[in-house]
Amino acid sequence: MKLTAICAFLLSASLLPAGSVNIPFEKFQLPNGLRVLLSQDNAAPVVAVYVIYGVGARSEEKGRTGFAHLFEHMMFQGSANVPKGVHYREVESNGGFLNGSTHPDYTDYFEVLPSNKLAVALWLESDRMRSLAITKENLDNQKEAVKQERRLSFDNQPYATAIVDVFPTLAYKNWSNSHSIIGSFEDLNAASTADVARFFKTHYAPNNAVLSIAGDIRIPAARKLIEDYFSDIPSQPQPAPPVLTEPAQTETRWQTYKDPLARVPIVVIAYPGPKRRSPDFYALAMLDMILTTGESSRLYLDLVKGRKSLLNIEAGLGWPFGQPSDYKDPGIYGLNLTFNPTFTARQIVAQLEEQIARLRSTPIGADELERARATVRSMRIQSLQSTMTRASLLAQYELLDGKPDLINTELDDYLAVTPARIQAAAAEYLKPTRMSVLEVIPAPKESSK
Amino acid sequence: MITRLPPAILAVAASFAQTLDRTKPPETPPLAPYKLPASAESKLPNGLGVVLVEDRRFPLVTLRVAFHAGSRFDPPGRSGVAETVAGLLKAGTPSRTARRIAEELAAIGGSLSAAESPDSLIVSGSVLSENTPKLLDLAADIVRNADFPPGEIALRKQNRIQELAIERSQASTLAAEKLRAVVFGTHPYARSLPTPEAIKAITREDLLKFRETLLTPANATLILVGDIPPRQQTLDLIRARFASWPGKPVPPAPGGEFPKPRRSITLIDRPGSAQADILIGHITVNRRHPDYFPLLVGTNILGGGASSRMFDNIREKQGFAYDASAHNIPYKDAGLLNVNTQVRDQVIGPALEAVFAELGRMGSEPVTARELTDRKNYINGIFVMQLSSQSGVANQLAGLRLNGLPNSYLETYVTRVRSVEPDQIERVASRYFSPSDAAIVIVGDASKIAAAVGKFGKVTIEKAK
Numbered sequence: 074m075k076l077t078a079i080c081a082f083l084l085s086a087s088l089l090p091a092g093s094v095n096i097p098f099e100k101f102q103l104p105n106g107l108r109v110l111l112s113q114d115n116a117a118p119v120v121a122v123y124v125i126y127g128v129g130a131r132s133e134e135k136g137r138t139g140f141a142h143l144f145e146h147m148m149f150q151g152s153a154n155v156p157k158g159v160h161y162r163e164v165e166s167n168g169g170f171l172n173g174s175t176h177p178d179y180t181d182y183f184e185v186l187p188s189n190k191l192a193v194a195l196w197l198e199s200d201r202m203r204s205l206a207i208t209k210e211n212l213d214n215q216k217e218a219v220k221q222e223r224r225l226s227f228d229n230q231p232y233a234t235a236i237v238d239v240f241p242t243l244a245y246k247n248w249s250n251s252h253s254i255i256g257s258f259e260d261l262n263a264a265s266t267a268d269v270a271r272f273f274k275t276h277y278a279p280n281n282a283v284l285s286i287a288g289d290i291r292i293p294a295a296r297k298l299i300e301d302y303f304s305d306i307p308s309q310p311q312p313a314p315p316v317l318t319e320p321a322q323t324e325t326r327w328q329t330y331k332d333p334l335a336r337v338p339i340v341v342i343a344y345p346g347p348k349r350r351s352p353d354f355y356a357l358a359m360l361d362m363i364l365t366t367g368e369s370s371r372l373y374l375d376l377v378k379g380r381k382s383l384l385n386i387e388a389g390l391g392w393p394f395g396q397p398s399d400y401k402d403p404g405i406y407g408l409n410l411t412f413n414p415t416f417t418a419r420q421i422v423a424q425l426e427e428q429i430a431r432l433r434s435t436p437i438g439a440d441e442l443e444r445a446r447a448t449v450r451s452m453r454i455q456s457l458q459s460t461m462t463r464a465s466l467l468a469q470y471e472l473l474d475g476k477p478d479l480i481n482t483e484l485d486d487y488l489a490v491t492p493a494r495i496q497a498a499a500a501e502y503l504k505p506t507r508m509s510v511l512e513v514i515p516a517p518k519e520s521s522k
Numbered sequence: 523m524i525t526r527l528p529p530a531i532l533a534v535a536a537s538f539a540q541t542l543d544r545t546k547p548p549e550t551p552p553l554a555p556y557k558l559p560a561s562a563e564s565k566l567p568n569g570l571g572v573v574l575v576e577d578r579r580f581p582l583v584t585l586r587v588a589f590h591a592g593s594r595f596d597p598p599g600r601s602g603v604a605e606t607v608a609g610l611l612k613a614g615t616p617s618r619t620a621r622r623i624a625e626e627l628a629a630i631g632g633s634l635s636a637a638e639s640p641d642s643l644i645v646s647g648s649v650l651s652e653n654t655p656k657l658l659d660l661a662a663d664i665v666r667n668a669d670f671p672p673g674e675i676a677l678r679k680q681n682r683i684q685e686l687a688i689e690r691s692q693a694s695t696l697a698a699e700k701l702r703a704v705v706f707g708t709h710p711y712a713r714s715l716p717t718p719e720a721i722k723a724i725t726r727e728d729l730l731k732f733r734e735t736l737l738t739p740a741n742a743t744l745i746l747v748g749d750i751p752p753r754q755q756t757l758d759l760i761r762a763r764f765a766s767w768p769g770k771p772v773p774p775a776p777g778g779e780f781p782k783p784r785r786s787i788t789l790i791d792r793p794g795s796a797q798a799d800i801l802i803g804h805i806t807v808n809r810r811h812p813d814y815f816p817l818l819v820g821t822n823i824l825g826g827g828a829s830s831r832m833f834d835n836i837r838e839k840q841g842f843a844y845d846a847s848a849h850n851i852p853y854k855d856a857g858l859l860n861v862n863t864q865v866r867d868q869v870i871g872p873a874l875e876a877v878f879a880e881l882g883r884m885g886s887e888p889v890t891a892r893e894l895t896d897r898k899n900y901i902n903g904i905f906v907m908q909l910s911s912q913s914g915v916a917n918q919l920a921g922l923r924l925n926g927l928p929n930s931y932l933e934t935y936v937t938r939v940r941s942v943e944p945d946q947i948e949r950v951a952s953r954y955f956s957p958s959d960a961a962i963v964i965v966g967d968a969s970k971i972a973a974a975v976g977k978f979g980k981v982t983i984e985k986a987k
Contacts, residue, residue, distance in 0.1 A: 093581055116579055117910030118554055154544045163547055166829055166896040168903015187903040192548035200544060301542050368624035378621075444628040451631025451650050454580050458911050 094454050096463055096480050099292055100471070103300065106280025106308045110467040110477055111295055112287040114460070118187055120288035122194040123464040124202070125181040125472050128276035130254040132315055139219065139256015140264055142175040144272055146215040148182060149173065153204035155197060157211075163193050175254065177394050178401045179472060185461050188289035192298055198284070199302035202277060207269050216261050223255055231334040235513045236341060236393050236409070243328050243509045244343035244405050249315045254394065278309035283471045287464035319345065319403045326509040331516035337384065340418050341511040342425070343405040344503055346390055350474065350486070356498035357406055358390055358397050359490040362445040363437055364428060365389075365408070369444060371428055372410075382424060385411035399469050406502065418512040432499035436492035449487045553899070555936045556906050558929060559915070562753055566761065568769035569740025573919055574756055575747040577912060583654045583748040584912035585647040587665055588920040591736035592641045594710035594776055602716030603728050606678065607737075608636040608643055610729065613674035615667040620674060623660060630656045634664065640711055641775070641854040642924045643737070648913070651749035655759050662763035665737050670729045683718045690715070693864075693965040696790050696986055697801040702858070704788065704961040705803050707781035711853060738770040743923040747916045780805055780856060783959040787979055791968035792986040798870045798966030799862070802877065806850055806857035806954050809925050815938050816946035817850055817857075817954060822897045823889050823947070824848045824880060824955065825861060829896060831880050836863055842873040854925055859954055867966065871974040878957040885952030888944035902936045 098112040130141045151157040164171045169186035184194040227233040238253045245251035275281075284303070286295055322345055347353035365372050365388040376383040387393075391400035392407035412421045456462045463480070470479040542548075561575040593604045612634060613620045627634060630653035636645045645665060649657035689695045699714045706712035744764065750756045783805055807813045825832040825848025836846035846863035861881065865873040908914040909932070922931055964975055968983055975981050 114579065116577070117906070118556070119907050119910045154546075159547075162829060165827060166900055168900045168905070168907060185907065187553050187906055189551045189553050190903075192550055196544065196548050367628055369621070369628040374621065440629070444625065447631035447650065447653075448628050451582075451648075454582055454650070455648065458580055458582070460910060 094457055094481070094484075096457060096467075098467055098477060098480070100477060101296070103279065103304050105304065105306055106278070107303055107306070108283045108471055109296075109299055110283065110285040110464075110471060111290065111292050112285070112463055112467060113290050113292055114287065114463075115289050117460075118189070118289050119185065119460050120188040120191050120194070120286060120290060121183060121185045121460040121464040122191070122198060123181065123183040123285050123287075123461070123468050124198050125179050125283050125285075125465075125468045126277055127179055127281045127472055128272075129176045129178045129180055130252070131177045131249050131317060132276065133249075133252065133256075135248065136260060136263060137256075137268065138252045138260045139254070140260070140268065140272065141180055142255060143215060143219050143261060143264060144269060145173045145175045145180050145182075146219055147205065147207065147211060147269060147273075148201055150211040150215065151206040152201040153206070155200045157206070160197050160201075163197060167193070176399065177250070177254065179399070179469075181465065181468075183461065183465065191286070191290060191295065195298050195302045199306065202279065202282070202303070203306045205273055205277070207266055207273060209266050212264070212266055212269060216264070219255075219261060220258060223258075227255060229334070231332055231336065232339060232513060235330045235332055235339075235511060239328070239330050240341050240343070240393070240511050243326055243511055244345075244407075245319060245403070247317060247319050247403075249317055250319065250403065275309055275312060278311070279303060279306045280308040281311055283468040285464045285468040285471070287467070288460040317403055322507050322509075324506050327512070328510070329512045329514055332513050333516050333518045335513060335515040336517075337411055338414055338418065338515055339409060339411045339513045340421055341393075341513065342408045342410070342422070343509040344507050346400070346404040346406045347498070347502060349400055349402050349404065350483075352486075352490075352494060353498050353502065354390065354397075354400075355486045356490050356494040357502055358487060359442075359445050359449070360432060360495045360498055360503075361388055361390065361406065362448055363441055363495070364432070366445075366448060371431075372425075375428065376424055380424070381413060382416045382421060383410055383412050385409075398466060399473065401473055414515075418510070422508075422510060426505060429499055429503045432503070433496060436496050439492075442492060442495075446488055450484060453484050453487075553902055553906065553936065556909055556933060558932050561919075561929065564757065566739065566765055568765065568767055569738075569772075570764050570767065571743035571923065572757070572760055573743060573745045573923070574750060574753060575745075575915060575919070576750060577747060577915070578749050580912075581651040581749050582912060583649050583651045583657065583746055583750055584916045585645075585649070585657060585661060585747075586745040586916045586920045587645040587661060587742055588745065588924055589643045589645075589737055589742045590641065590772070590775060590924065591643040591732070591741065592638045593713060594640050595732070595736055595773075596710070596713065597728070599720075600724065600728055601713055601720040602682075602724055603732050604638040604643060605716070606675075606682075606721075606724055607668075607670075607729050607732050608638040609678055609682070610670050610674055611636040611645065611664050611668045613668070613678075614671045615663045615669055617667070618660075618663060620671075623664070626656070626660060632657050632660070634660060636664075640713075642920075644920055646913075646916075654746075654750060654756075658759055658763050662767075665742075666767055668733060670726050672726060675724075675726055675729070679721050679724070682721050686715060686718055686721070690987060693792060693795060693797075693799040694801075694862075696792070697799050697862070697963045697965045698860075700788055700790060700963045700965075700984075701801050701803045701860070701961060704786055704963065705781075705783075705805050705858060706856075707779075709778045709780055709856075710776050711856065711858075735770075735773060738772065739764065739767045740769050741772045743920065745916050745919050745923075747912045747919070775854070777855060783961070785957070785959050785962075785979065787962045787975065787981045788964070789968055789972060789975055789981050789983045790963065790965045790986050791972075791983055792965055793967050793969065795965065795967045797864050798867055798964055798971050799864050800870075800874065800877065801963045801965075802861040802881070802957075803961045803963070804859045804954050804956075804959070806859050807852070808854060808857055809852045809921075809927060809931075813950045813953070814852065814857075816942050816950045818901065819894070819897055819939065819942045820884060820889070820947040820951050820955070821848050821850045821859065822901060823893050824884055824951075826897065826900070829900075831883075831893075832861070832863070832877070835880060836873065836876055840869075840872070840876055842866070842869045842876065846877070852925075867970045870964070870966070870971045871977060874962075874975070874978060881951075881955045881957050881960070884955045885948060887948070889947055894942075894944060894947075898939050898942070901939050905935055905939075
């Protein structure tokens, strides 16, 4: 023990440390196909229970936009043994928190609770996987709730319609990828209880789901509870996955959108991204780090502080509907640049292209790469401190890649990126002809006529 | 009377009984009390307090430098100095520009920031553990030497004035400002946001003087949590950077008498307001006071989240508002009870009546056993979950030091919450929740609501700023 500790210290003092966090986990599968990941850490009395289903907005059919999200709401309306309202009460009255979210490629649900309440979370998750209460009353009620959510969180918020409804139609040409994730009022109204029942039976089957638990558990006891609660839920035949291929982009796309709620202009930009987990994927992720992340990034130093042309930067692989960990092909590298209105959108895009040209023509310096590596490592390890993040990453890697071990190994793929790789990725992926630009122009109602 | 069943059915029934009853939530064991990880405390000769906590699960270190130096220390007529010092602490030192600080932080996978409250200014940081010495270099440089470059001051003032305009365009900000002024009177806790004029008036000398007087070793505690080097080595690292920091006498915290609570109604007229914001407050106690735990549980039963009485009555039963809640904010020398809801103009009268009734009921009848158990579990659940990360532990330790509480406070917290009795809640509620001496602030369109509000007593009407 002692010797190992000393060696580890000497190594970390003298060499570039590799990603040195190891999250232990065990994987098993129930006979009904449910995949389970358990990661034990008894240092704090907290447990996170996370369930991910392999269905999202990209599985929706024409005429049913917004259905995956409407269905997510239905999952909180009660089940055979859990009356309406009890799910929230059981979690919140114990100091826990819970939520669900709908993504292009999956839908997820979680509870984070004091660890003495693990069985409560499994009771809740298994009951709705087995016996969701699909009634007309619940459905009508949730249609209204989703419409209200759309009014409050999208229709009444600056930029939200532009980014959620318009931007995907510019960045993608295949309908499965480009339609609105929140959906239209017409399509929401058209959804029937039969649609909900069919969707539930097919997609919310245990063989299309991954359950993961991280935190203060004992593996044998947790395994027994899972077997008791989930084993008798029947599996279902799975449909062929949707075809998501995109045509190759050969010229710049540019669209303007007038936003009555915006006060400051933005440009939202997409480039078709590399294949998930390819070397180019990691190269572009490191490029993004150098270009846009933090107060020592190029865009912050040169455009926010230097030219004072940018006010805010958001960017990333998978932006705005995801992040690199849950990016799935076809994906994009997206940027959202809020800019000083004394500049034009064309000038801002030209300034971005100057920065990208620099990345194409000159390899990044050793110190800049070192900063990006330290930042990636730090962000990764910081995020793994969260019990909830450990549970969700394990399940996402299992669902999207079949490789939960990526939670421990993927950091090395980021750290292996070289300046030459970044330069090549800038040249191949960030060409002007692969760019889609949505220019959002503030257009207050009173002056729009 | 005995029904004969074939053996197979009996066996099925028996095995079912042994396995699961899905019809109700499973029985679970009680929450274990919290155990603080091993910690070590010491003091440098210049007075700097040091707390070290080892947690080797992740190769990270979390830092806090907590000063008794918040907005209550703003010089008279110079409101906003503490927040400007916090906002510009990373803006430069004689040996490092803002850019260099940002680059050095990125290179070590680190972060540093500072924030102020009425009682404190806290520098927060984190770093990959092998770079702990570098983070300490940067933290020492900014707290000892921050020199507030004039260009950075000008940029910050310009942006802050914009932000303040946006904050004051919200009714909730106006209500909160007024409530503090009424409840705390001439005590510095009465101040909240600075005015644009106060921001404009701040000089570089104000900032330097604040730093020189208040950011001093005997006024501070340095906390390191995480994968730190062995104790002696860590103490050597700290001494090398902080031992030469000259000790200075710690100035007393500006204070004064708190006014005696008395009933008042202030209506801030905001013509065109779409709804009426109701904020009701009362002076309460700090975390050292024996009333604190009964008050914590009682406030939660009254208005803590979606299972509270106010939410259930004002929102669910009456439908007056989207939200209705209550919480107690403890400061070092007193606390502030906040009870708030936002309602349609037409129901302002009945809504006020309903809120008063809930406040009064807390002090006149005992809470139910179910309410008490649920809320205790809720408070304790949140408490232990916050302590599961390095930053959660570091924040709690900083809070203990700033409020004069012992470490045992963390380990006895769960038990103290659990031991609160209904009669204690009733007693503190009659002391702090009584509408008869509450400060009532309403922000709304006076032409629509003044008459209805007038039925509750004498109303002082003020114009929104």
